[in-house]
Amino acid sequence: MSAELIDGKAVAAEIDARAGEVGAELAKEIGRAPCLAVVLIGDDPASEVYVRNKVKRTEAAGLKSIEIRKPAETTEAEAIEIVRGLNADDSVDGILVQMPLPDQIDANRVIGEIDPDKDVDGLTDVSAGRIVLGKPGLRPCTPAGCVLLAERALGDLSGKNVVVIGRSILVGKPAALLFLEKNATVTIAHSRTKDLPALCRTADILVPAVGRPEMVKGDWVKPGACVLDVGINRIDAPERGEGKTRLVGDAAFDEIVGHAGWITPVPGGIGPMTIAMLLRNTVIAAATRSGKNLPADF
Structure with missing residues (x-):
């Protein structure tokens, strides 16, 4: 017997496409495409690649992408202010802060500032609590x-x-x-x-x-x-x-x-699959925040 390969790339492409379809239908109701904001602080090479791929696939699916890049010298207070600004921006549905952050920034404090309803990476304490309690929410x-x-x-x-x-x-x-x-x-x-x-x-x-x-x-x-x-x-x-x-x-x-x-x-x-589920979460967040229903099979 030889194992069947699970083609994550093919399944992810299906999810990307479905997120685009559902996102386009949602956009007709709320007047804009679901929006993902990605924050990149510093110049970590791997992070650069990850963010580039996330932005590319977000836009390919027809969703809106916002990319915020800041230098490695950015302070913790400045990082928190960026997140708070995105929380307050009603046109932003999902917020992702790319890890790792520079040493002077406490990642837990920055992640803790993300509005749980925009926490498309599923990393806040509230998101974790929703999983434990079996309540609806954005999953990692x-x-x-x-x-x-x-x-x-x-x-x-x-x-x-x-x-x-x-x-x-x-x-x-x-x-x-x-x-x-x-x-x-x-x-x-x-x-x-x-x-x-x-x-x-x-x-x-x-x-x-x-x-x-x-x-x-x-x-x-x-x-x-x-x-x-x-x-x-x-x-x-x-x-x-x-x-x-x-x-x-x-x-x-x-x-x-x-x-x-x-x-x-x-x-x-x-x-x-990680980016595919990120796009899916962005659409879910947009629907939840605007009080709209999603297809049962999404």
């Missing part, structure tokens, strides 16, 4: 993308055993809660977990999200399981030439692909 993009891909592969997730490796507030914890919403049975594994390989072998759905290259080995995965690899790590690739690198996930793809049921590649798996 990467975890939401994981759940959607799992449903595409497996259908109904009720009763599935899910093991999430990693307990970060960005992916691990919210992913566990979102799978729980789907009536899966969820275990969060972490650095203190005893006999992690044995625990992983119980999983119908395995979600490595720790940032350790190829940590999950082939014999950790139950035959037929679905592996959703959140990790993205750059490692040396001398076989490609001196100084060359390549991207790998937290799962040892070549070891696992031969007996898993489904697996997301790296790159091209979970990564593209």
Whole structure:
């Protein structure tokens, strides 16, 4: 048996297109396109790429994009003032502050200023609380993308055993809660977990999200399981030439692909889904803020 590749890039393109369609219909009702504002402070190269991709895909979907760029010397007070200004701007539906921020800025304080109804990254305390309480709200993009891909592969997730490796507030914890919403049975594994390989072998759905290259080995995965690899790590690739690198996930793809049921590649798996869910959240935020209904299948 060879695992079926879950093409996150193709699914993300579908979601982008659907967000554009629903956003266009919503624009007819509210008189403007749903709007996403992205704040980039500093000159981190990876952040530059991420923001460029977000802006490109937002505009390609027919949504409005606002890009605010500030130098690395920007103070925390100035960053907070930017967020407060976007909160007050009624034409802005979603706010995303690109991480990491320069050292002099406390990211938690800046994120904490975002209006929860515009928190399209799902990172504020209120957004987290809404997940825990099962209340409507904007869900974190990467975890939401994981759940959607799992449903595409497996259908109904009720009763599935899910093991999430990693307990970060960005992916691990919210992913566990979102799978729980789907009536899966969820275990969060972490650095203190005893006999992690044995625990992983119980999983119908395995979600490595720790940032350790190829940590999950082939014999950790139950035959037929679905592996959703959140990790993205750059490692040396001398076989490609001196100084060359390549991207790998937290799962040892070549070891696992031969007996898993489904697996997301790296790159091209979970990564593209993050921006797709961001666009979806922007449309949801625009509808919620304007008191409009969205299609039941959105």
